[in-house]
Amino acid sequence: MTADGPRAPAYEEAVRARIAAARLWAAHRAPYLASAVFALNPVILEPALDEDTGAPVADPQFRAFPADTRWNLYVEPGTALATPVEEAGWWMLHQVGHLVRGHAARSPVRPAPGQEVGPAAGVVRDEEAHRWNQAADAEINDDLEAEDLRGPAGVVSPAELGLPANRTAEEYVPMIDVLAQAMDRGGRALAEAIDCGSAVDGQERTYEGGGCGEGLTQLDRELLERSIAAGIQDRISARSEVPSGWRRWAEERVRPSVNWRARLGATVRRGLSTVAGQVDFSYRRPSRRVGAYTDIVPPSMVRAVPDTVLVIDTSGSVTRDVLSRLLAEVSGIIESVAGPHRRLRAFCCDVRPYPVQVVRRASDIELAGGGGTDMRAGIAAAMALRPRPDLVIVLTDGETPWPEQRPAAHVVVCLIGDGGHAPDWASVARIPADVPPRVPAKGES
Ligand SMILES: [Zn+2]
Numbered sequence: 001m002t003a004d005g006p007r008a009p010a011y012e013e014a015v016r017a018r019i020a021a022a023r024l025w026a027a028h029r030a031p032y033l034a035s036a037v038f039a040l041n042p043v044i045l046e047p048a049l050d051e052d053t054g055a056p057v058a059d060p061q062f063r064a065f066p067a068d069t070r071w072n073l074y075v076e077p078g079t080a081l082a083t084p085v086e087e088a089g090w091w092m093l094h095q096v097g098h099l100v101r102g103h104a105a106r107s108p109v110r111p112a113p114g115q116e117v118g119p120a121a122g123v124v125r126d127e128e129a130h131r132w133n134q135a136a137d138a139e140i141n142d143d144l145e146a147e148d149l150r151g152p153a154g155v156v157s158p159a160e161l162g163l164p165a166n167r168t169a170e171e172y173v174p175m176i177d178v179l180a181q182a183m184d185r186g187g188r189a190l191a192e193a194i195d196c197g198s199a200v201d202g203q204e205r206t207y208e209g210g211g212c213g214e215g216l217t218q219l220d221r222e223l224l225e226r227s228i229a230a231g232i233q234d235r236i237s238a239r240s241e242v243p244s245g246w247r248r249w250a251e252e253r254v255r256p257s258v259n260w261r262a263r264l265g266a267t268v269r270r271g272l273s274t275v276a277g278q279v280d281f282s283y284r285r286p287s288r289r290v291g292a293y294t295d296i297v298p299p300s301m302v303r304a305v306p307d308t309v310l311v312i313d314t315s316g317s318v319t320r321d322v323l324s325r326l327l328a329e330v331s332g333i334i335e336s337v338a339g340p341h342r343r344l345r346a347f348c349c350d351v352r353p354y355p356v357q358v359v360r361r362a363s364d365i366e367l368a369g370g371g372g373t374d375m376r377a378g379i380a381a382a383m384a385l386r387p388r389p390d391l392v393i394v395l396t397d398g399e400t401p402w403p404e405q406r407p408a409a410h411v412v413v414c415l416i417g418d419g420g421h422a423p424d425w426a427s428v429a430r431i432p433a434d435v436p437p438r439v440p441a442k443g444e445s
Helices: 010-029 031-039 077-082 085-100 127-146 169-185 218-237 244-254 260-279 320-338 375-383
Strands: 041-044 072-075 308-313 344-349 357-359 391-396 410-416 427-431
Touching: 010 031, 010 041, 010 077, 010 085, 031 085, 031 218, 072 077, 085 127, 085 218, 127 169, 127 244, 218 244, 260 320, 260 391, 260 410, 260 427, 308 320, 308 375, 320 391, 320 410, 344 375, 375 391
Parallel strands: 041 072, 308 344, 308 391, 391 410, 410 427
Antiparallel strands: 344 357
């Protein structure tokens, strides 16, 4: 270091030492996650400095060491210095949990137009974002607690709250809602309002610096997750301790063909119900029978079925056989949720979208196309439809560019085969490249 170069502020060295110690602690306590812990990229934020002493002042809104989906871990110096090593290490394991479990893509949270979220924006997050963060925390903390890794005071603990173990965030949301309401009446909060960053809901925070550059790319993350999963499986073969939640995760990550049908069903159903929850009892589809009372628009008080559009990758790299079989699967799932013979809209897409088809079941779609691949065109065509869809289901091998921005609809990507990738903002179900023919359920034609 030269004397003339820009000097790092005095606190920075202490912060880096604290982070390094916390990493070691985390890797030691959960050796099966060591590579994940070391893949986290700490980004040291500008602290608020005490006017008298010049020392960084802790900002409790950064107490969770919030992360983003590029594996950046945002370290607020005052907070880091005020947090014991074990606690900082616990938060690292916690954030790895959000990242590898894809909470950002699974999140039901959508930004209101022009709204910013997160501590730096100084905006109180809405109820939905807060509840999703708590439910996702419950899913992770549950596994940590099973390892006797108890979180700091104030975080959601399924065991302490008397919630069942081993559930998903989606399953915890309604339970937490009920508990929170009950505790509200007793004048007590369920847990502190902790913000784990965009790793939990995919909504960029202002302190993230506009998403430019830093951190892991989609391909890096894909490779990292595979290596974490392979490492866990090696440990299992060597009879080392690995908690059951992580065993299950590694099994599914390494061999997506195991249980793919169940997971495809869960992902699509989750997409349908997430969206249905948002459009329930809305005025979106007013009754047409207004007669003389033209000023009165009665709400449609029925459970709205999400308007779903399929985008089908018909480029040369995806075989027709696999697509037809996958369409039959998806059709069966949609029917089981929405009832039979709903109107479905669909686009075939290679480098361009083909005309929209309106069908009663997905298996009636005529497959057209065959050139290169650009799913951006198909998604753009879907979003340009009126009425605009609530849910877009994309069937593709993922060898395609994706829109950079999350579209205004929930997107589920059925990713065929081992290659390819899906964007951060989509829910993903991996499908084996050789989809076996589907056996129709009883009563299906
Ligand atoms: Zn969290």
